[in-house]
Amino acid sequence: MTTRVRFAPAPTGFLHVGSARSALFNWLYAQSTGGEMILRIEDTDAALRKPEFIDAIVKPLQTLGITWDEGPYYQSQRKQFHVDAVEQLVASGNAYFCNLTRDEADALAKEAGLPGGYHGWSRDKGIEDGPDCVVRFRTPDEGEIVIDDVIRGEVRFNTAELEDFVIRRSDGSPTFLVANAVDDADMSISHVIRGEDLLNTTPKVMLLWDALDLGEKPTYAHLPLLVNEQRKKLSKRRDDVSLMDFLSKGYLPEAMVNHLALLGWGPPDEKEIRPISEIIELFKLENVNKGSAFFDVTKLNHINGEYIRALPVETFIEMAEPFVYGVDTEITWDKDNYKPEVFEMVAGDVQQRVSTFSEIPHFISWLFTDAVEYDTESKGWNKGLRKAKKAPEILDGIAEAFADVQWTGEAMNAAVSEVGDRLEVRSQVPARIAITGTNAGIPLWDAAATLDRDVVLRRLAAARALL
RNA sequence: GCCCCCAUCGUCCAGCGGCCUAGGACGCCUGCCUUUCACGCAGGUAACACGGGUUCGAAUCCCGUUGGGGGUGCCA
Numbered sequence: 001m002t003t004r005v006r007f008a009p010a011p012t013g014f015l016h017v018g019s020a021r022s023a024l025f026n027w028l029y030a031q032s033t034g035g036e037m038i039l040r041i042e043d044t045d046a047a048l049r050k051p052e053f054i055d056a057i058v059k060p061l062q063t064l065g066i067t068w069d070e071g072p073y074y075q076s077q078r079k080q081f082h083v084d085a086v087e088q089l090v091a092s093g094n095a096y097f098c099n100l101t102r103d104e105a106d107a108l109a110k111e112a113g114l115p116g117g118y119h120g121w122s123r124d125k126g127i128e129d130g131p132d133c134v135v136r137f138r139t140p141d142e143g144e145i146v147i148d149d150v151i152r153g154e155v156r157f158n159t160a161e162l163e164d165f166v167i168r169r170s171d172g173s174p175t176f177l178v179a180n181a182v183d184d185a186d187m188s189i190s191h192v193i194r195g196e197d198l199l200n201t202t203p204k205v206m207l208l209w210d211a212l213d214l215g216e217k218p219t220y221a222h223l224p225l226l227v228n229e230q231r232k233k234l235s236k237r238r239d240d241v242s243l244m245d246f247l248s249k250g251y252l253p254e255a256m257v258n259h260l261a262l263l264g265w266g267p268p269d270e271k272e273i274r275p276i277s278e279i280i281e282l283f284k285l286e287n288v289n290k291g292s293a294f295f296d297v298t299k300l301n302h303i304n305g306e307y308i309r310a311l312p313v314e315t316f317i318e319m320a321e322p323f324v325y326g327v328d329t330e331i332t333w334d335k336d337n338y339k340p341e342v343f344e345m346v347a348g349d350v351q352q353r354v355s356t357f358s359e360i361p362h363f364i365s366w367l368f369t370d371a372v373e374y375d376t377e378s379k380g381w382n383k384g385l386r387k388a389k390k391a392p393e394i395l396d397g398i399a400e401a402f403a404d405v406q407w408t409g410e411a412m413n414a415a416v417s418e419v420g421d422r423l424e425v426r427s428q429v430p431a432r433i434a435i436t437g438t439n440a441g442i443p444l445w446d447a448a449a450t451l452d453r454d455v456v457l458r459r460l461a462a463a464r465a466l467l
Numbered sequence: 468g469c470c471c472c473c474a475u476c477g478u479c480c481a482g483c484g485g486c487c488u489a490g491g492a493c494g495c496c497u498g499c500c501u502u503u504c505a506c507g508c509a510g511g512u513a514a515c516a517c518g519g520g521u522u523c524g525a526a527u528c529c530c531g532u533u534g535g536g537g538g539u540g541c542c543a
Binding site (some may be wrong): 009042134166178197231264272292298413426441 | 504538
């Protein structure tokens with residue numbers, strides 16, 4: 001039997017990293033078992049039926065290289081099957097109509113001194129269907145549902161503790177629980193791989209599955225949650241988790257996928273950064289962890305840096321385009337001042353130093369602006385220039401030498417070293433700070449030679465004035 | 468409250484009863500390389516939550532405690 005998995009997101013906006021991880025693990029499992037993957041949009045709630053949200057899911061998946069064999073299917077388009085299932089459940093006595101609002105049910109429970117949840121007040125009341133009626137599933141008063149989870153082992157639920165949950169809203173639309181059971185059966189899903197936050201809904205789906213007589217159930221695997229620094233489930237509201245945002249900030253899809261694969265799973269040989277083909281080969285669903293994992297951007301940065309450095313420099317230059325022309329990110333220079341040939345010259349040096357593409361401007365902005373800003377509060381400025389021995393003399397000496405030095409990197413470098421030798425101090429760092437504004441950066445002189453002589457002289461004077 | 472899940476360095480992962488004086492990676496620190504920074508290289512820092520069992524032997528199995536998380540919607 002070929003394995004068939006599905007990624008079934010609710011279209012509630014942009015795809016976030018947690019969903020992407022779920023999609024990825026489904027995909028990894030399908031790939032590693034030679035199975036098939038289905039994309040199914042869970043839009044049973046009318047409020048979710050927005051076409052722009054579909055793009056927000058499909059596009060990032062494609063960018064990440066997560067492919068599917070069928071779909072996207074839309075649950076909204078399969079509504080009739082779900083409606084039929086609800087009718088069947090009512091006819092068989094497994095479900096009944098209920099006209100209580102949530103508030104009324106809560107009030108009744110409070111009055112009766114019962115804990116939260118719905119206690120089956122409308123059971124056996126013979127309520128007829130009407131405009132304000134929902135359909136509820138009659139959960140068994142006794143018995144146990146056992147989920148044999150690939151990742152967690154056996155998980156047991158006492159059916160008496162399951163409330164009579166709603167399977168059809170008062171507007172006539174069936175809920176995702178019904179859609180889940182019916183669609184997973186129709187689509188011959190063999191493995192349901194999803195986040196642990198859905199674990200509690202699984203016994204309900206299984207109850208429906210049996211009541212609907214849908215045949216063999218899929219195998220379940222509940223992935224550990226991705227959490228933030230406070231160890232709370234990643235949420236769109238409070239966390240920065242839009243996948244597309246990461247991509248447009250200059251994270252490579254391959255690096256993102258690699259990082260995501262390492263959250264909740266690890267290769268037995270401990271080699272973390274590796275091509276997706278190897279990850280597929282090594283991936284075992286039963287080896288996935290149970291504990292939640294912190295989505296650590298610091299580690300992502302490292303992985304991304306590794307991937308960037310591995311790029312051919314021509315590719316790096318090509319991919320850097322949006323970031324040097326300010327398409328998606330801010331640039332600090334006037335677009336007319338940008339010189340592509342200068343960037344191409346230093347690209348290899350920049351490539352070695354960035355962990356995301358969005359850091360590129362930081363390393364090259366001094367090449368495309370007239371004046372640089374000096375952060376006189378920074379450690380670099382203070383340690384490298386202000387407190388440097390004979391700093392004023394160094395800058396004066398360089399300015400003097402630069403007035404008529406041959407304008408090549410080699411000659412400039414030599415002149416600066418000569419000033420340092422004469423004063424018996426280190427002159428390179430002070431020069432760098434005066435010219436670029438910072439003590440850290442790409443090899444200086446060949447790049448600096450692309451600037452006009454008077455621009456450099458002005459910067460030397462400006463820095464000198466701040467001492 | 469009730470139900471469910473989880474628990475190895477700060478973080479991610481390895482470990483599936485003896486190979487563990489617990490390994491790798493990120494981070495952090497030190498040194499080397501270097502006219503800066505980074506890369507690279509060589510080191511260092513740092514964990515089996517606690518308490519009971521089981522066993523000749525437990526990070527690994529069982530129970531409890533504590534801690535964390537998820538769910539508890541006419542969202543999915």
